[in-house]
Amino acid sequence: xxxxxxxxxxxxxxxxxxxxxxxxxxxxxxxxxxxxxxxxxxxxxxxxxxxxxxxxxxxxxxxxxxxxxxxxxxxxxxxxxxxxxxxxxxxxxxxxxxxxxxxxxxxxxxxxxxxxxxxxxxxxxxxxxxxxxxxxxxxxxxxxxxxxxxxxxxxxxxxxxxxxxxxxxxxxxxxxxxxxxxxxxxxxxxxxxxxxxxxxxxxxxxxxxxxxxxxxxxxxx
Amino acid sequence: xxxxxxxxxxxxxxxxxxxxxxxxxxxxxxxxxxxxxxxxxxxxxxxxxxxxxxxxxxxxxxxxxxxxxxxxxxxxxxxxxxxxxxxxxxxxxxxxxxxxxxxxxxxxxxxxxxxxxxxxxxxxxxxxxxxxxxxxxxxxxxxxxxxxxxxxxxxxxxxxxxxxxxxxxxxxxxxxxxxxxxxxxxxxxxxxxxxxxxxxxxxxxxxxxxxxxxxxxxxxxxxxxxxxxxxxxxxxxxxxxxxxxxxxxxxxxxxxxxxxxxxxxxxxxxxxxxxxxxxxxxxxxxxxxxxxxxxxxxxxxxxxxxxxxxxxxxxxxxxxxxxxxxxxxxxxxxxxxxxxxxxxxxxxxxxxxxxxxxxxxxxxxxxxxxxxxxxxxxxxxxxxxxxxxxxxxxx
Ligand SMILES: Nc1ncnc2c1ncn2[C@@H]1O[C@H](COP(=O)(O)OP(=O)(O)OP(=O)(O)O)[C@@H](O)[C@H]1O
Ligand SMILES: [Mg+2]
Numbered sequence: 001x002x003x004x005x006x007x008x009x010x011x012x013x014x015x016x017x018x019x020x021x022x023x024x025x026x027x028x029x030x031x032x033x034x035x036x037x038x039x040x041x042x043x044x045x046x047x048x049x050x051x052x053x054x055x056x057x058x059x060x061x062x063x064x065x066x067x068x069x070x071x072x073x074x075x076x077x078x079x080x081x082x083x084x085x086x087x088x089x090x091x092x093x094x095x096x097x098x099x100x101x102x103x104x105x106x107x108x109x110x111x112x113x114x115x116x117x118x119x120x121x122x123x124x125x126x127x128x129x130x131x132x133x134x135x136x137x138x139x140x141x142x143x144x145x146x147x148x149x150x151x152x153x154x155x156x157x158x159x160x161x162x163x164x165x166x167x168x169x170x171x172x173x174x175x176x177x178x179x180x181x182x183x184x185x186x187x188x189x190x191x192x193x194x195x196x197x198x199x200x201x202x203x204x205x206x207x208x209x210x211x212x213x214x215x216x217x218x219x220x221x
Numbered sequence: 222x223x224x225x226x227x228x229x230x231x232x233x234x235x236x237x238x239x240x241x242x243x244x245x246x247x248x249x250x251x252x253x254x255x256x257x258x259x260x261x262x263x264x265x266x267x268x269x270x271x272x273x274x275x276x277x278x279x280x281x282x283x284x285x286x287x288x289x290x291x292x293x294x295x296x297x298x299x300x301x302x303x304x305x306x307x308x309x310x311x312x313x314x315x316x317x318x319x320x321x322x323x324x325x326x327x328x329x330x331x332x333x334x335x336x337x338x339x340x341x342x343x344x345x346x347x348x349x350x351x352x353x354x355x356x357x358x359x360x361x362x363x364x365x366x367x368x369x370x371x372x373x374x375x376x377x378x379x380x381x382x383x384x385x386x387x388x389x390x391x392x393x394x395x396x397x398x399x400x401x402x403x404x405x406x407x408x409x410x411x412x413x414x415x416x417x418x419x420x421x422x423x424x425x426x427x428x429x430x431x432x433x434x435x436x437x438x439x440x441x442x443x444x445x446x447x448x449x450x451x452x453x454x455x456x457x458x459x460x461x462x463x464x465x466x467x468x469x470x471x472x473x474x475x476x477x478x479x480x481x482x483x484x485x486x487x488x489x490x491x492x493x494x495x496x497x498x499x500x501x502x503x504x505x506x507x508x509x510x511x512x513x514x515x516x517x518x519x520x521x522x523x524x525x526x527x528x529x530x531x532x533x534x535x536x537x538x539x540x541x542x543x544x545x546x547x548x549x550x551x552x553x554x555x556x557x558x559x560x561x562x563x564x565x566x567x568x569x570x571x572x573x574x575x576x577x578x579x580x581x582x583x584x585x586x587x588x589x590x591x592x593x594x595x596x597x598x599x600x601x602x603x604x605x606x607x608x609x610x611x612x613x614x615x616x
Pocket of ligand 1: 015017035036037039040041042044
């Protein structure tokens with residue numbers, strides 16, 4: 001639940017990136033944030049994902065106030081509650097698929113064996129059960145995105161944020177990825193898809209449109 | 222967190238650090254090489270210095286065993302009984318024996334106009350004492366005249382002569398020095414490079430002159446005998462009893478003498494050079510580590526940003542980079558110790574020396590290498606920890 005959340009930056013010249021927005025998102029639903037390039041979609045997503053702090057407004061996540069948290073508390077919040085899927089899969093090429101998925105288990109105090117089980121389950125969920133030992137550099141683009149989704153899901157976060165997850169993929173693979181992400185709601189996660197991709201609306205419960213740093217409306221699809 | 226999870230967390234950090242190092246072999250090798258060469262340099266030089274020192278000491282032991290030094294703890298103005306000293310000279314293994322005392326450890330010595338002042342030892346010896354210590358009269362009156370010299374005449378050491386501005390070859394005819402404020406006529410120049418080096422920088426006068434001009438009974442009054450190798454201890458016992466049958470002078474055999482200290486100083490100088498050189502190379506290693514890690518951190522901005530976005534705290538990211546530098550530091554120092562020891566072993570073998578290794582040296586070397594790489598890692602670790610989590614989203 002965002003109330004009057006906005007962002008203004010001082011560098012290099014004082015600029016308003018995001019005008020105060022109000023936004024409520026039901027938990028365990030999938031929503032899309034759409035809009036033209038430069039509108040402020042990534043910025044909004046970064047505020048929701050607590051990668052940076054808004055300069056004004058209030059952001060409550062499941063009753064907990066996130067705006068105003070210290071850097072360390074924000075990191076804890078991200079570690080526990082937010083899984084990210086970026087436009088590029090950001091895998092560490094030289095390491096195995098499992099090692100990359102394991103990176104997602106930050107801060108969880110688990111034994112090696114439990115971690116291995118969680119990673120295997122996440123890989124199975126994205127359909128890559130057999131590829132765990134492979135070096136990430138050898139994966140196809142679609143497989144890399146699946147691994148990135150497994151990495152985001154492995155800790156069972158309450159929020160999954162995907163910024164342009166399909167931009168670098170072909171039609172067919174893009175669909176598979178959108179479907180995987182939307183299905184994460186079945187695991188209890190709230191999914192926010194930031195995208196240009198018009199197909200995204202088919203997979204989500206609500207669409208929010210943003211233009212020039214302003215939320216111009218949205219609705220249920 | 223239970224200890225098991227704590228161990229698990231440290232293990233993951235180490236595995237992460239090791240993986241990062243192995244993924245960039247070029248960087249890692251450059252970083253390791255800097256520290257390794259520094260550590261190898263120190264270890265090699267210190268081990269060779271120590272080994273060499275022992276060889277010097279051993280050689281000196283051999284030499285030392287042919288010099289007997291007997292010290293009087295309660296000297297008198299009269300000094301040693303000439304006939305008893307002459308009797309000691311009759312002992313078969315004795316080549317030369319005579320007085321070679323330090324009358325005063327430090328006196329102000331200067332030119333007659335008061336310039337070139339410095340603090341110098343004043344020695345008292347007789348002709349046989351000069352022979353027994355291999356003190357040479359390089360110019361001027363021979364040492365035999367010490368037994369008859371009464372007036373204010375002095376022999377001065379070669380180095381002192383140079384410091385006072387008496388160039389070699391200068392006419393000694395009118396040369397004079399002030400000892401304290403007493404003028405002495407310089408009648409000869411002496412030198413010693415047999416372990417009694419202070420003779421080369423001091424002032425030598427006869428016992429009679431010393432008693433008449435400086436007064437006192439002398440600070441370190443000794444008879445020194447040059448003897449056949451191996452007989453030192455027997456001659457020492459004999460001299461203590463023979464020179465002072467009534468225990469007036471409280472004689473004691475104090476062999477080994479002063480020379481040992483002198484040579485030990487040479488050895489520790491060598492070690493100091495080793496340490497200084499090592500410190501310098503360690504500094505270079507540290508800069509290499511800082512530079513390499515800085516480049517690595519820059520190249521890894523995306524990965525570090527990703528870790529940060531996924532909820533790694535600043536501190537853990539910093540610790541990750543420090544763990545990498547520590548791991549590289551330990552590997553490098555271990556290699557360096559091996560390399561340095563290897564060089565020292567080969568060197569000693571070629572020289573037919575027995576290797577001397579201080580047991581703490583490898584640990585100290587690894588500790589220093591680790592410290593250098595950790596210090597070098599501080600700034601890169603700070604930079605890494607400062608990677609904003611947005612980096613992942615925008616790259
Ligand atoms: N920290 C910042 N400092 C200055 N300008 C910024 C900053 N962050 C974002 N902007 C600007 O704000 C605007 C919105 O950026 P944002 O990345 O949110 O757009 P977007 O909707 O995600 O665009 P795209 O679809 O191209 O990814 C852009 O003009 C961008 O240059
Ligand atoms: Mg964007």
